Amino acid sequence: MKAVSYEGKYKMSVSEHPKPKLKSPTDALLRVTTTGICGSDLHMYDGRTPLDKGTVVGHEIMGVIEQVGDAVSSIKEGNRVVLPFNIACGFCFNCHRGHTEACLTMNPDQPHAAYGYAGMGPYQGGQAEYVLVPHADFNCLKLPGTADDQWEDDFLLLSDVFPTAFHATELAHVSAGKTVAVFGAGPVGLLSAYCSILKGASEIYVVDYVRERLSKAEELGATPIDFAEGDPVEQIFTLRKKNRGIQESLRPGEEKMQGVDCAIDAVGYQARSDESPETENPTQVLENCLRVVNATGSIGLIGVYIAPDPGGKDKESKQGIYPFPIAEFFDKGITMGSGQAPVKKYNEYLRDLIVNGKAKPSKIVSHRIRIEDAPHAYEKFDKRIEGYTKVLIKFDKKAA
Ligand SMILES: NC(=O)c1ccc[n+]([C@@H]2O[C@H](COP(=O)([O-])OP(=O)(O)OC[C@H]3O[C@@H](n4cnc5c(N)ncnc54)[C@H](O)[C@@H]3O)[C@@H](O)[C@H]2O)c1
Ligand SMILES: [Zn+2]
Ligand SMILES: [Zn+2]
Secondary structure (H helix, E strand, O other): OEEEEEOOOOOEEEEEOOOOOOOOOOOEEEEEEEEEEOHHHHHHHOOOOOOOOOOEOOOEEEEEEEEEOOOOOOOOOOOEEEEOOEOOOOOOHHHHOOOHHHOOOOOOOOOOOEOOOOOOOOOOOOOEOEEEEOOHHHHOEEOOOOOOOOOHHHHHHHHOHHHHHHHHHHHOOOOOOOEEEEEOOOHHHHHHHHHHHHOOOOEEEEEEOOHHHHHHHHHHOOEEEEHHHOOHHHHHHHHHHHOHHHHOOOOOOHHHOOOEEEEEEOOOOOOEOOOOOOOEOOOHHHHHHHHHEEEEEEEEEOOOOOOOOOOOOOHHHHOOOOOOOHHHHHHOOOEEEEOOOOHHHOHHHHHHHHHOOOOOHHHHOOEEEOHHHHHHHHHHHHHOOOOOOOEEEEOOOOOO
8 A cells, every 4th residue: 555654854755665464353344535734744744752763653544444443343444534643542541531632552652542643652643555553442533424535524524623723722712702812823723723713713813924824714704913023912002992882991900901811823943933943943933822822712732742852952942842931821820722723523523513513623624635745745744835834745636
């Protein structure tokens, strides 16, 4: 079968790999119809998250079940399914409590597992014609319709970025009427803005410096903020101060609350410096989140911070240790949540929003390609150029 594998820094290649075989009676074999390239894959592509050469990558996977093991009871050959990027057993202490992002049995090294990802266990990725699904009863989400229909791309986003973005809004306590600042207009940031809209947030700002991505944020209904035009936090304060509807209804002392209720970091440790975007500042977005939220506000840190980081500037940053303005965090009484998203907590509900016409996350998809074009797409997506925002690899006739 054809698959995309990591062959070294800035080198993904498409080559022949053995088709996976069932290893356990609880496994299923999935014929992939659509798979996504994720911003998380870029951390490996950039050589910033060490990965063994030859590993098949890809953790955003959907398709049609080709074969099931003898112990699989709820999923059958021919079922259309999408997989959460987290691989979970369903029976450990954490899975039992809904924390499938921290499954204790699927990865001997750490409390989480995923397809085709550094440090996430011995699982082959899904940017491939076939993928092996462990604990298929637990990990497959059944989908209506048939491969290649009007929902295909929306359903693919249920594997990661749509539930991940929804989780970001939960971590940041976004709810009806609240004000939200999202940093990063990649797929996760754009969908965090979209989920905030779905939840009824009253004001949503999206910060980035990639023009096409900011336009997409505006199209979704958010206010774009270009950090190349000046301090993004000050820009948000200024816009709020100019909003007469807000200013005319302030109560005594409320002028101290010119920031927002909720902030989302959808960038992570490879954040660009606001002042010189050609360089990285790993804590840029974290600091901006702390500044932009009002006292008692909440922050969702969904962009990843990973160690070891061979590209870190000094000994500490190579280990993922950064300065943190804890006094500001304490002083404002901020609540902050972080970590991998527990996709299974949300994917059924989000699927039903799609099926009932209440959500169309595929609005953010920019490119649909054949697997042969994956190395080229990685390059463009990594540089965030020519509108490459969300790339889906298709194994059917609809590929571009
Ligand atoms: N926690 C999880 O479960 C989970 C799941 C999926 C993705 N992620 C992470 O979410 C992050 C975003 O992923 P993505 O797929 O949207 O891809 P992405 O990397 O394309 O998006 C990041 C965006 O941030 C922008 N950016 C860089 N510096 C910035 C700054 N200082 N201020 C504002 N914007 C800035 C970039 O221009 C880019 O558009 C990545 O770190 C990814 O690994 C986390
Ligand atoms: Zn991902
Ligand atoms: Zn488990």
